[in-house]
Amino acid sequence: MPTTHEVTNQPPPLTSYDVAAYPALLESLRAHGAGWAEDDLHALGLLAGGPQAQEWARCVEEQPPVLRTHDRYGHRVDEVEFHPHWHDLMRTAVEHGLHAAPWRERTPGAHVARAAKLFVWGQTDAGHLCPVSMTYAAVPALRTSPGLAAAYEPLLTSADYDFGLRPPTTKSGLIAGMSMTEKQGGSDVRANTTRAVPTGDGAGLYALTGHKWFTSAPMSDVFLTLAQAPGGLSCFLVPRVLPDGTRNAIRLMRLKDKLGNRSNASAEIEYEGAVGQLVGEEGAGVKTIIKMVNMTRLDCALATAGGMRLGVVQALHHAGHRRAFGSRLADQPLMTNVLADLAVEAEAATVASMRLAGAVDRGATGGADEQEALFRRIGLAVTKYWVCKRGPAHAAEALECLGGNGYVEESGMPRLYREAPLPSIWEGSGNVAALDALRAMARRPETVEAYFAEVDAAAGADARLDAAIGRLHKELADLTAVEYRARRVVESMALVLQGALLHRHGDAAVADAFCAGRLGADGDGGGLAFGTLPPGVDTAAILARARPAGGSYDGS
Numbered sequence: 001m002p003t004t005h006e007v008t009n010q011p012p013p014l015t016s017y018d019v020a021a022y023p024a025l026l027e028s029l030r031a032h033g034a035g036w037a038e039d040d041l042h043a044l045g046l047l048a049g050g051p052q053a054q055e056w057a058r059c060v061e062e063q064p065p066v067l068r069t070h071d072r073y074g075h076r077v078d079e080v081e082f083h084p085h086w087h088d089l090m091r092t093a094v095e096h097g098l099h100a101a102p103w104r105e106r107t108p109g110a111h112v113a114r115a116a117k118l119f120v121w122g123q124t125d126a127g128h129l130c131p132v133s134m135t136y137a138a139v140p141a142l143r144t145s146p147g148l149a150a151a152y153e154p155l156l157t158s159a160d161y162d163f164g165l166r167p168p169t170t171k172s173g174l175i176a177g178m179s180m181t182e183k184q185g186g187s188d189v190r191a192n193t194t195r196a197v198p199t200g201d202g203a204g205l206y207a208l209t210g211h212k213w214f215t216s217a218p219m220s221d222v223f224l225t226l227a228q229a230p231g232g233l234s235c236f237l238v239p240r241v242l243p244d245g246t247r248n249a250i251r252l253m254r255l256k257d258k259l260g261n262r263s264n265a266s267a268e269i270e271y272e273g274a275v276g277q278l279v280g281e282e283g284a285g286v287k288t289i290i291k292m293v294n295m296t297r298l299d300c301a302l303a304t305a306g307g308m309r310l311g312v313v314q315a316l317h318h319a320g321h322r323r324a325f326g327s328r329l330a331d332q333p334l335m336t337n338v339l340a341d342l343a344v345e346a347e348a349a350t351v352a353s354m355r356l357a358g359a360v361d362r363g364a365t366g367g368a369d370e371q372e373a374l375f376r377r378i379g380l381a382v383t384k385y386w387v388c389k390r391g392p393a394h395a396a397e398a399l400e401c402l403g404g405n406g407y408v409e410e411s412g413m414p415r416l417y418r419e420a421p422l423p424s425i426w427e428g429s430g431n432v433a434a435l436d437a438l439r440a441m442a443r444r445p446e447t448v449e450a451y452f453a454e455v456d457a458a459a460g461a462d463a464r465l466d467a468a469i470g471r472l473h474k475e476l477a478d479l480t481a482v483e484y485r486a487r488r489v490v491e492s493m494a495l496v497l498q499g500a501l502l503h504r505h506g507d508a509a510v511a512d513a514f515c516a517g518r519l520g521a522d523g524d525g526g527g528l529a530f531g532t533l534p535p536g537v538d539t540a541a542i543l544a545r546a547r548p549a550g551g552s553y554d555g556s
């Protein structure tokens with residue numbers, strides 16, 4: 001056979017590298033009191049960057065879950081079948097405590113350590129982060145009913161991944177889901193029509209009847225569900241299987257055919273008199289479930305930051321090996337601008353998300369630090385909005401760094417790209433997140449003080465940051481027609497926060513580039529696309545810091 005050609009100028013696969021070897025993440029880990037978790041984080045990072053986990057992720061993406069509504073005899077079963085590697089991913093996440101370790105261990109810094117692990121492990125397959133995150137988030141909501149928390153928290157926080165439909169209290173570990181969105185309204189859950197009627201059995205049970213338009217991870221053991229009780233919209237704990245072993249009356253109607261997030265199942269479900277227990281007070285459903293939503297919002301930002309990091313790593317790897325027009329892509333000036341700009345964005349997203357994990361640790365979950373709780377209230381809304389909003393543009397640009405290869409499934413970049421819009425839709429879509437920041441400011445003006453205390457801690461570090469803080473003070477002083485301007489205001493707040501955090505906890509070259517590219521005024525800053533950092537930025541230092549460590553990466 002004649003040889004047609006030799007394969008040259010294609011990068012080697014990027015594998016067997018430590019996903020956790022990321023300076024921005026490690027610095028944040030230490031800055032927020034979780035340096036003690038570094039060894040564990042690296043162990044997980046090596047797993048995440050290894051060939052086995054990469055194979056698991058490929059399989060679950062290519063073979064999505066399948067709904068089985070009935071058995072062969074026509075009985076309803078309402079089960080979802082997953083690829084076996086879905087369970088490998090879930091088991092690893094649960095064994096490493098991504099779903100609950102901080103509730104179990106209560107060590108200072110535990111939420112920060114868990115956040116860093118989510119960031120790292122989520123770079124394998126983002127889909128399974130959904131049930132992992134919901135299980136983590138369910139605990140604070142459940143604690144509003146101490147009796148339920150006593151019964152379920154030990155199981156939700158167990159390090160056992162025990163898949164299968166059995167009565168929850170007979171299992172060695174549980175996974176939790178969240179069931180709020182209905183056809184007629186998702187952001188506006190007050191429009192929910194699912195009814196909850198007391199069964200009158202003396203055990204405080206309710207029968208739920210209605211539908212939910214999105215309920216992800218429908219094989220979860222329990223769901224926190226919103227329904228209209230006699231006293232108003234309320235939160236219920238609804239198990240998939242009842243204590244006597246029979247299935248609760250929850251029908252899985254369809255699985256969504258989604259843009260991305262393919263490994264995860266998202267179902268349309270109906271409750272046909274499903275049994276639930278009240279969580280919190282009747283009529284306080286939103287107040288109760290928001291405790292869960294707030295935790296998943298943090299994970300939306302963390303997962304997006306992790307996705308950005310993955311995009312940067314893939315782009316650097318490709319550009320470090322690929323040559324065009326006589327030199328490596330990574331050495332060509334315009335490509336260094338693109339790569340550095342992407343790296344700066346990923347670092348900014350990372351430091352902001354990790355700072356908020358620190359706030360959760362110190363203030364918002366029963367901790368004593370009220371200032372941190374206030375900062376978290378506003379900082380989370382601002383960061384969820386902006387980091388998630390930047391995700392899709394970042395993924396698209398990282399993909400483009402690989403040229404045509406980036407558009408091909410085998411590269412993994414289409415998966416990253418398809419996933420990117422989801423965190424912005426989930427748990428408060430863009431507008432809703434921006435309006436939530438305004439609501440925090442209006443209802444609790446102390447949150448604005450907490451925000452400025454945080455950014456003022458970086459005062460004097462950078463004239464562009466100081467000027468941006470000054471502009472923001474003026475912008476917030478006049479809140480006329482602010483709802484119309486919400487995105488603009490919240491974007492400014494997010495950029496200032498990221499700039500301040502990079503100066504305080506990050507790298508000098510990255511902080512300088514961020515302020516030059518994002519906070520410059522009067523047209524002397526960066527442009528709208530990535531790759532528009534102004535001259536004078538130390539791209540070499542930024543890129544040296546951003547390169548993945550070890551493994552097959554040698555494109556230094």
Ligand SMILES: Cc1cc2nc3c(=O)[nH]c(=O)nc-3n(C[C@H](O)[C@H](O)[C@H](O)COP(=O)(O)OP(=O)(O)OC[C@H]3O[C@@H](n4cnc5c(N)ncnc54)[C@H](O)[C@@H]3O)c2cc1C
Pocket residue numbers: 177178179180181184185186187188214215216217258261266422425426427428429430431432435
């Ligand atoms: C893959 C996936 C999985 C999901 N899993 C779950 C799940 O497990 N459980 C669950 O309960 N839900 C789930 N959801 C639903 C998700 O939380 C909702 O889609 C989301 O909250 C938005 O609600 P909606 O779709 O009804 O859109 P709407 O509420 O109709 O919003 C549509 C648009 O209008 C904007 N908007 C809304 N209100 C305002 C306003 N006042 N001013 C300006 N703009 C506004 C929103 O930002 C959005 O852009 C999932 C969604 C997806 C895509």
